[in-house]
Amino acid sequence: MAPSPITTVADLRAALDTPAPLRLLDIRWHLSGPQGRPEYDAGHIPGAVFVDLETVFSGQSGGGRHPLPDAETLQAGLRAAGVSAEVPVICYDSGDTLAAARAWWVLRWAGLTNVTVLDGGWAAWLAAGGPVSTDEPRVEASDLVVRTGAMPLVDADGAVHAELLMDVRAHNRYTGEVEPFDRVGGHIPGAVNVPGGDDFDESGRFLAADQLANRYADAGVDADREVVVSCGSGITAARTILAIEAAGLPVPTPALYAGSYSDWSSDPSRPIATGPQS
Template identity: 55%
Template sequence: MKPIISASECASELAGPRPPVLLDVRWQLGGPHGRPDYEAGHIPGAVFVDLDAELAGPAGTGGRHPLPDPDEFGAAMRRAGVRRDGPVVVYDGGQGWAAARAWWLLRWAGHSDVRVLDGGLAAWTGELSKETPDPAEGDFAPAPGALPLLDADGAAALARSGVLLDARAAERYRGDVEPIDRVGGHIPGALSAPTGENVDAEGRFLSPERLAARFAGLGVAGETTEVGVYCGSGVSGAQQVLALELAGHRAALYAGSWSHWSADESRPVATGPDPS
């Protein structure tokens, strides 16, 4: 199943006999909580999901956005009305990071029918609502492991044996700046691949052909290439995993990402534009 859905397709499905559960996951790195934006107006029927509280565990040794406890994640999804055999559409404010984090978690936890609204709320042309829905309790029960996951050792090994992509901005990859984590730079051997290059000026994903060409230029070509992704804390990296899936590649996510890697002073750090 294609992991994205257009606004027109979403509107059609919402009006059809099997409407998807809608999750509003608006969130901004270092910005305000997304709940006020949701209350100011959302796609009718959408349920707000808090990325920091429901799509991540407590920040700490596992990074700034470690994976949530599967039982707690499942409970949050059931409260939102997610069913194991029902479609889900996730959207954010347009950059695709937060929506992809929800998409990745649901897919990793075993849900097979999840899509991201391409372009986010900015692409929606229908009416917005201020009403908070009260969905019927869902029955989704996570079964983690349906998508590949990397730990720090696995990421380091993949940087040597396959392709490890760093989804952060290029200046953070090089170590020119580091506004959040302990130290700047990248995992030795990782390649710089900022997520902004996966989408067009309106925040919509590039065509599968253009994405495939982009990733081929980074060494991701053919079905035998092992590829992994990391970012700052496992949010924008999920968008890169989604883009790779559109291009025909199954990628592993290092969920702890740079916030986890850089917290351990014993792990090596590379700086500058070169992978090593």
């Protein structure tokens, strides 16, 4: 089984107590604001470097509300943060794992392999009594070379023709009852709803690997089926791909529909389904 992409608070504290190099990235971000830099300035895990999801891990053009960054912009942002291919990277956010998982997926897509996410993020760190710093570390820029394409990715055509298209938004957005962001509510015809929020326990930590494995096996994830994951704008979907890797299922990494429903619904010629599974 491949190493888990999840790091616990205990694992991180142990890693910080050793001289081994580590790059810790603070990706705190909120979809509806405020953004994470003021939170970082007010206190962060010692040694962490703040990296902005909107300007480094998202692009300015392309399908959907959070298109992927171009390689040049991503490379510049990661070099400035001191990220290199030789040093393990741990990402954390406020605690819902959305921004950290997006960073994890983009880093993996960019060719880095030793990347993990702190389970429970900043909230878990504080709950465990972890030390807090307001000092911004001095970072030596790296010479990282970004080569995108290391994670499977599909466009709208690839999503609609997938053997299993999972829409991992909340159920009321999938059915079209609620749509706070996109022009029309509903889902891509044929998509099945597997809400990503159900991957967590009451403390905000990921379910145990065997529970995640059972959940996604029941959803139809297996080695013989092409799986594509979609959400609103490609962020929650990245978290689901992280969860499936954490589950340890012997399956290929699911593909991300990066534009997701925000891209699909932006074209009035595309069909929209509403209500329960179509």
